[in-house]
Amino acid sequence: MSLKHAILVLLDEEPSTGYDLMRKFKGSVGYFWNAKHQQVYLQLKKLNEDGLIHLAIQAQSGKPDKKIYSLSAPGKQALCNWLSTPIEPSKTNDAFLVKLYGGHLSSKEELLAELARHRATHTKTLDYLLGLEQSYRQLPAHQKDKYQYPYLTLRKGIIGEHAWLEWADEAKKEIKK
Amino acid sequence: MSLKHAILVLLDEEPSTGYDLMRKFKGSVGYFWNAKHQQVYLQLKKLNEDGLIHLAIQAQSGKPDKKIYSLSAPGKQALCNWLSTPIEPSKTNDAFLVKLYGGHLSSKEELLAELARHRATHTKTLDYLLGLEQSYRQLPAHQKDKYQYPYLTLRKGIIGEHAWLEWADEAKKEIKK
DNA sequence: GTTTAATATGCAAAAAATTGCATAAAAGGT
DNA sequence: ACCTTTTATGCAATTTTTTGCATATTAAAC
Numbered sequence: 297m298s299l300k301h302a303i304l305v306l307l308d309e310e311p312s313t314g315y316d317l318m319r320k321f322k323g324s325v326g327y328f329w330n331a332k333h334q335q336v337y338l339q340l341k342k343l344n345e346d347g348l349i350h351l352a353i354q355a356q357s358g359k360p361d362k363k364i365y366s367l368s369a370p371g372k373q374a375l376c377n378w379l380s381t382p383i384e385p386s387k388t389n390d391a392f393l394v395k396l397y398g399g400h401l402s403s404k405e406e407l408l409a410e411l412a413r414h415r416a417t418h419t420k421t422l423d424y425l426l427g428l429e430q431s432y433r434q435l436p437a438h439q440k441d442k443y444q445y446p447y448l449t450l451r452k453g454i455i456g457e458h459a460w461l462e463w464a465d466e467a468k469k470e471i472k473k
Numbered sequence: 474m475s476l477k478h479a480i481l482v483l484l485d486e487e488p489s490t491g492y493d494l495m496r497k498f499k500g501s502v503g504y505f506w507n508a509k510h511q512q513v514y515l516q517l518k519k520l521n522e523d524g525l526i527h528l529a530i531q532a533q534s535g536k537p538d539k540k541i542y543s544l545s546a547p548g549k550q551a552l553c554n555w556l557s558t559p560i561e562p563s564k565t566n567d568a569f570l571v572k573l574y575g576g577h578l579s580s581k582e583e584l585l586a587e588l589a590r591h592r593a594t595h596t597k598t599l600d601y602l603l604g605l606e607q608s609y610r611q612l613p614a615h616q617k618d619k620y621q622y623p624y625l626t627l628r629k630g631i632i633g634e635h636a637w638l639e640w641a642d643e644a645k646k647e648i649k650k
Numbered sequence: 651g652t653t654t655a656a657t658a659t660g661c662a663a664a665a666a667a668t669t670g671c672a673t674a675a676a677a678g679g680t
Numbered sequence: 681a682c683c684t685t686t687t688a689t690g691c692a693a694t695t696t697t698t699t700g701c702a703t704a705t706t707a708a709a710c
Contacts, residue, residue, distance in 0.1 A: 379575055382590065385595075414701095508697090539659095569668090667694100669693085675687080
């Protein structure tokens with residue numbers, strides 16, 4: 297149950313709406329955390345009920361109110377407690393590798409097509425992450441310090457996507473063979 | 474819901490008990506699929522009820538009966554259908570990176586300790602996978618052909634673990650800095 | 651000899667995630 | 681003008697996963 301903690305970490309960085317968090321999960325932190333919007337809004341509601349986050353409602357003319365959440369003192373405490381507790385390596389469930397494992401039941405054409413499709417999304421993700429890296433590099437020194445740890449996770453994303461593409465090239469050759 | 478398909482793929486390879494599957498999820502295919510034993514046994518029950526797998530009970534003196542499951546014709550059909558349906562890239566949820574993202578709330582010592590701990594498990598996994606690769610390489614040609622696709626996924630595991638360790642070295646330096 | 655790990659299975663309750671449905675206004679494209 | 685995407689939120693039902701509990705034998709370690 298770490299969506300809770302993922303949200304707390306993001307709210308520690310800056311107060312956000314559910315929609316803001318969603319965008320982060322779909323974008324900049326999407327290579328290490330994913331969640332659907334329904335899940336995010338539900339967790340925010342629960343975290344607020346538990347007093348771990350504050351809610352400030354910002355009225356907007358015409359539009360529905362914006363609900364801006366921020367970390368509360370107990371929330372920060374809960375986050376720190378979790379951070380200092382060792383965790384087990386996360387489990388990975390990769391359906392694409394399951395499909396490849398049973399590759400002999402497909403045709404080479406189908407396998408190559410799906411590999412290419414996934415390759416495209418990984419390339420896109422890598423490009424996006426490299427863009428973020430450029431932004432980080434252009435930051436003034438004090439900002440770089442602030443984002444030192446997020447940047448480390450970004451590097452994980454970049455190295456991971458590189459590795460994926462490296463593997464994909466190898467796999468493509470091997471399937472064609 | 475791909476645990477179902479992961480099980481079908483493994484049963485296509487060879488008839489197995491729930492325990493056999495579990496060992497695979499903890500071992501050779503653990504870098505791309507994970508499941509708890511309760512989940513595996515439950516899925517096997519459901520798959521059997523749905524007629525996608527066959528059950529053969531092997532009595533054992535004293536010990537409880539061994540339940541050996543194998544893929545049925547409808548099961549193979551269902552598997553093939555799934556294999557020929559494009560899937561979305563799997564979502565990743567990595568709690569360790571969440572912790573690192575909020576690294577400024579921890580001490581360097583704690584971060585380095587946890588990094589080292591995770592590094593150790595990744596090193597162990599890599600060694601294990603390299604061992605599997607050696608076994609594969611020593612196989613006679615026709616066996617190599619049979620395991621061509623599982624071997625491809627194994628390569629993914631190896632490249633992925635290498636990348637993890639590469640990143641870990643970079644991260645270690647950056648945290649110490 | 652006793653304890654621990656491995657073999658082998660499963661139910662039940664709780665928590666978490668997904669899927670389906672739902673609303674509503676603004677902004678941008680054709 | 682119309683259509684699609686983006687912004688912005690959420691409930692309800694279902695499915696999936698996790699956690700806790702439960703049993704019982706064998707083999708190995710200490």
